Amino acid sequence: MMAEPRKFPHHLIREIFEQPEALRRTIEPRISPSDGLVRLDEVRIAPEELRALRRINIVASGTSRHAGMTGQFMMQELAAVPVEIDYASEFEYRNPMIGRGELSIFITQSGETADTTAAQREARNKGSRTIAISNVEGSTIAREADGFIYTHAGPEVSIASTKAFTAQMACLFLFALYLGEIKKTTSAESAKRYIGELRGLPQKTEAILAAADQVEKLAELYYRVDDFMFLGRAIHYPIAMDGALKLKEVSYIHAEGYPTGEAKHGPNALIDFRLPLVMIVTCDSNDAGSVKRYEKNVSNMEGFKKQGATVIALATEGDDEIPKIANHTFFIPKSPELLSPILEIVPLQLFAYYVAAKRGLDVDRPRNLVKAVTGE
């Protein structure tokens, strides 16, 4: 007897819980059954052209741009190619020195965001090859691109993007690995190890969702607060940005995402008992860079606590150091540094949802926002 599909009070919480399946549908079809490596035929750009790329530009809006920011770390690490990120709405003013021999990736879950489709047209006119990452097959962005990588998240109804976002990051990782295999900057055995970790993400996401009640309890404590700051370093900074954006979008609480190391250049003046901090302090103990960043995060957290701040920490399972310092700790399953953002955003999506629901707001249709901004 098939289990009864779970009933959800809003699209947003249902879509957050659909992420394990959205990730499976996005990842599995791209793993070649013959050699277990990444296969991305829909990219439609010849390997020799991809091998010769001078630079990759990633252009997007809102949550999609946060996905692109994680993609920058993935591609630079796995494919040794310089990557630049741009707001789609700023792209035309930057007089982009984009041209031949470059690839521009346009990320838009709706595939119709005017800023992003306009930016793609400009990049193509300047001679750049383009790839679209979208959740809508046949959307404008995909039709006008050289190649595309679809997220298979299923229709995303809620205005705040969740399952499309984690699927976008999975697509960016698949592309980075594909590029790394083609350029041989990532060995076959390293690629296979990463693919194993990638395929394990849906299950780890399910484990996080099983602890959703812990996040709801946190939301009960903080849903009346008027300001939040989210902090993250390196590839975790885009997740701090998206955690803040989610909270802003659905609960109307002022929240900002900041690079942890940058807080001491100004924002620290705001940090006292009135400003709760969400700090991403996960650690991949197999990655020396991650361990170094973790040590800096611990020292920053101790400093903020001395200033009277309340700290909600996202830490890696098994970490018994952080709970001694933070006011609250939510644990994330162990994962390689480059993949942990896909897990870290899930408790932050849940937090934004529960806070907004407790504030009695229309979580699926926040005021002043639309699902696809088709005007510039």
Ligand code: BG6
């Ligand atoms: C905004 C939404 O209107 O558009 C954001 O509020 C979204 O949640 C942004 O990230 C970009 O949308 P798209 O379709 O280009 O990914």
